[in-house]
Amino acid sequence: xxxxHLEDNFQQKIDAEERIEPKDWMPETYRxxxxxxxxxxxxxxxxxxxxxxxxxxxxxxxxxxxxLLAKVQDEAGHxxxxxxxxxxxxxxxxxxxxxxxxxxAKYSSIFNYPTIAWADMGAIGWLVDGxxxxxxxxxxxxxxxxxxxxxxxxxxxxxxHQRQGFEIMLTLSKGTPTQKAMAQDALNRWWWxxxxxxxxNDAESQxxxxxxxxxxxxxxxxxxxxxxxxxxxxxxxxxxxxIPDPDLKWNEERGHYDFGAINWDEFWQVVKGNGPCNQERxxxxxxxxxDGEWVxxxxxxxxxxxxxxxxxxxx
Ligand code: BYC
Numbered sequence: 001x002x003x004x005h006l007e008d009n010f011q012q013k014i015d016a017e018e019r020i021e022p023k024d025w026m027p028e029t030y031r032x033x034x035x036x037x038x039x040x041x042x043x044x045x046x047x048x049x050x051x052x053x054x055x056x057x058x059x060x061x062x063x064x065x066x067x068l069l070a071k072v073q074d075e076a077g078h079x080x081x082x083x084x085x086x087x088x089x090x091x092x093x094x095x096x097x098x099x100x101x102x103x104x105a106k107y108s109s110i111f112n113y114p115t116i117a118w119a120d121m122g123a124i125g126w127l128v129d130g131x132x133x134x135x136x137x138x139x140x141x142x143x144x145x146x147x148x149x150x151x152x153x154x155x156x157x158x159x160x161h162q163r164q165g166f167e168i169m170l171t172l173s174k175g176t177p178t179q180k181a182m183a184q185d186a187l188n189r190w191w192w193x194x195x196x197x198x199x200x201n202d203a204e205s206q207x208x209x210x211x212x213x214x215x216x217x218x219x220x221x222x223x224x225x226x227x228x229x230x231x232x233x234x235x236x237x238x239x240x241x242x243i244p245d246p247d248l249k250w251n252e253e254r255g256h257y258d259f260g261a262i263n264w265d266e267f268w269q270v271v272k273g274n275g276p277c278n279q280e281r282x283x284x285x286x287x288x289x290x291d292g293e294w295v296x297x298x299x300x301x302x303x304x305x306x307x308x309x310x311x312x313x314x315x
Contacts, residue, residue: 006025006027007027009025010024010025010026010027010030011213014143014214014215017215019143019144019145019148020143020144020145021145021146022088022089022145022146029210030214030216031089031090033207033210033211033214033216034086034089034144034147034216035086035089035091036105037207037211037216038082038085038086038089038147039082039083039086039091039096039099039100039105040105040106040107040108041082042078042079042080042082042083042086042096043079043096043100043105043106043107044107044108044111045075045076045078045079045082046075046076046079046107046285047100047107047108047111047281047285048075048107048108048110048111048128049072049075049076049079050111050281050284050285051111051113051114051115051120051124051277052068052071052072052075052115052121052124053072054115055068055115055118055120055121056068056069056072058118059118059121060118064121064168067164068121068164071125071160071161071164074157074160074161077157078154078157081150081153081154082147082150082154083096084146084150085144085146085147085149085150088146097289100285101282101285101286101289103273103282106271108197109193109196109197109267109270109271109275110128110131110193110194110196110197111277111281112270112275112276112277112278112281113189113190113193113275113276113277114276114277117182117185117186118168118182119168119169119172119179119182119183119185119186120186120189120190121165121168122165122166122167122168122169122171122172122183122186123165123169123183123186123187123189123190124165124190125161125162125163125164125165125166125168125169126162126165126166126168126169126235127165127187127190127191127194127232128165128190128194128197129158129161129162129165130162130165130166130194130228130231130232130235131194131195131197131198131228132158132197133155133158133159133162134198134224134227134228134231135197135198135224136151136154136155136158137155138217138218138219138224139151139216139217139218140152140155141215141218142215142216142217142218143214143215143216144216147216166235166239169183169186169187169239169241170238170239173239173240173241180240180241183239183241184241184242187236187241187242187243187244188244191243191244191245192244192262192263192266193270194228195225195228195229195259195262196262196266196267196270198221198222198224198225198228199221200221200264200267201221201222201262201264202220202221202222204264205220205221208220208221226256226257229248229256229257229259230256230257233248233257245259245260246260247259247260247261248260
């Protein structure tokens with residue numbers, strides 16, 4: 001078949017809501033887009049363990065420690081499902097990790113901000129996981145089968161994470177004036193970076209149009225950001241804390257909240273590697289990778305031994 005026919009058939013399949021599977025024909029640009037998005041998502045999960053890992057030893061109670069530990073472990077799991085999904089597209093995990101460690105691959109801007117107080121664990125769960133759910137639930141319907149299936153389990157866990165964050169915020173906001181001030185301070189610092197997680201405005205987003213056509217993305221960056229704001233404002237009201245945006249107000253005509261301008265200079269600085277914690281995060285990841293080399297070697301040696309045994313048995 002000529003490439004144009006293959007491409008037409010491919011698009012028709014997508015338009016008919018049929019899933020694309022690893023062995024199906026796909027345009028090279030579709031494959032590349034998926035590798036880019038899935039691997040950056042995987043990297044975000046793994047780097048995302050660091051800001052919260054910072055508080056495991058300092059969680060205020062055993063219950064909080066157990067929940068935070070489980071949440072960080074879940075994130076490792078999400079990274080692994082996503083690396084596996086990316087591998088089905090014919091790229092090796094070593095290549096993907098190399099791209100992260102050399103700065104070629106991006107990961108979410110949000111994880112380059114510091115976690116300076118316990119309340120940040122609440123704000124991250126509530127806002128960062130809340131934004132993640134908004135972005136990721138539609139990815140359960142992404143056109144590429146292995147990605148969509150990985151997202152189903154990820155989303156179930158993210159929704160638990162969001163609740164544990166909100167519960168921390170609720171406890172703090174119902175606590176002493178100092179605790180309530182901690183919750184407010186965390187909201188002040190995490191609100192705008194959370195809005196940036198959805199990526200540049202649609203007019204500036206280079207990949208959205210094509211990714212929506214391929215049904216990798218089901219909504220644009222701005223649509224998801226708006227959904228997040230609309231869902232989160234009433235939650236801040238329940239908490240009794242104030243979103244740090246003087247322009248935030250309900251727009252009766254649009255049926256949505258209007259909100260203020262995002263500082264895109266800050267966003268691009270963080271994406272380019274100049275955020276408050278970029279260097280620290282990369283150093284920690286590279287060190288963990290190097291320290292884990294013996295584990296990978298041992299696992300490979302064990303796997304080789306097992307397959308040798310199997311071959312001997314068969315022979
Ligand atoms: N940070 O054309 P655009 C999590 C890049 S994990 C950094 O709109 P696209 C969680 C973008 O990559 C959160 N870079 O791109 C984990 C592109 O650059 P390249 C991660 C960003 O792909 C642990 C350029 O800007 N979630 O939730 O159509 C604990 C132009 O953007 C960002 C995912 O990865 C950013 N925020 O849309 C708790 C979800 N935004 O690649 C929580 C899956 C944009 O051309 N990914 N860029 O060099 C997506 O849904 C989409 O990739 C995005 C961006 C909406 C993020």
